[in-house]
Amino acid sequence: MGQSAKSRLEDRIYQIGEVAEMFGLTTRAIRFYEEEGLLKPIRIGRGRRKFGLEQIARIEMIVNCRKVGIGMETITRLAKVRDTEGDEMFDRMLCEVLRKRLRDIRQQRAELDVQFNAVNEWVSEKNCCPTSTEEAA
Numbered sequence: 001m002g003q004s005a006k007s008r009l010e011d012r013i014y015q016i017g018e019v020a021e022m023f024g025l026t027t028r029a030i031r032f033y034e035e036e037g038l039l040k041p042i043r044i045g046r047g048r049r050k051f052g053l054e055q056i057a058r059i060e061m062i063v064n065c066r067k068v069g070i071g072m073e074t075i076t077r078l079a080k081v082r083d084t085e086g087d088e089m090f091d092r093m094l095c096e097v098l099r100k101r102l103r104d105i106r107q108q109r110a111e112l113d114v115q116f117n118a119v120n121e122w123v124s125e126k127n128c129c130p131t132s133t134e135e136a137a
Contacts, residue, residue: 004057004060005022005053005056005057005059005060009053009056011052011053012052013042013044013050013051013052014050014051014052014056015048015049015050015051016030016031016041016048016049016050016051019051019055019056019059022056023059023060023063025059025063030049030059031049033059033062034049036072036076037076038058038062038075038076038079039051039055039058039059040055041055042055058079061075061078061079062075062079065078068098068101069101069104069105070097070101074097077093078090078093078094078097081093
């Protein structure tokens with residue numbers, strides 16, 4: 001998914017608001033990921049959450065997974081594998097999860113194509129608008 005945040009960011013500590021803005025998240029979403037045990041932000045001073053590059057990379061992984069429809073339970077398993085078994089095992093598991101997601105999307109797309117064709121045919125039979133496939137798309 002392009003260049004990773006970790007490779008393009010300055011190696012420093014980031015505030016929760018900065019991280020939220022980077023990924024188009026709310027600070028509440030980041031706190032939720034922490035509550036789910038996916039993040040362990042650095043606590044400095046009055047307990048404010050701060051994030052280094054490792055945590056930012058973790059958030060990026062979560063965001064990318066969510067973007068392609070991977071559920072929180074699977075994301076939690078992926079994070080646990082990365083933490084306990086390392087990057088190689090994580091990469092293997094991620095590839096397996098992504099292949100399954102592709103199969104699921106193909107199946108959903110096939111089901112949607114069937115529905116689309118049925119609706120389009122019905123619209124044509126009833127002389128409803130839109131009458132052409134282009135307009136319905």
